[in-house]
Amino acid sequence: MILVCNKCGRKYFEPRGVCKCGGDEFHQEDGEPSKVECVKLFVTPSGFPEQIEYCLSSINGVKVFEVIK
Numbered sequence: 408m409i410l411v412c413n414k415c416g417r418k419y420f421e422p423r424g425v426c427k428c429g430g431d432e433f434h435q436e437d438g439e440p441s442k443v444e445c446v447k448l449f450v451t452p453s454g455f456p457e458q459i460e461y462c463l464s465s466i467n468g469v470k471v472f473e474v475i476k
């Protein structure tokens with residue numbers, strides 16, 4: 408299950424109050440996320456405390472780049 412912004416169509420794996428576009432209404436779509444690739448960064452940009460793990464996932468053919476931790 409994924410959440411799709413009604414305003415811009417951006418897709419999210421996790422519920423969030425406000426989309427990056429400013430929209431605050433979402434609808435749900437069925438879909439099983441499948442992880443395509445995960446990358447762990449050992450050198451992080453300033454402002455990030457420690458290591459960060461990114462995952463490139465795909466839902467219904469839509470690729471999403473997300474930060475795991």
Ligand SMILES: [Zn+2]
Binds near residue numbers: 415427428
């Ligand atoms: Zn949006």
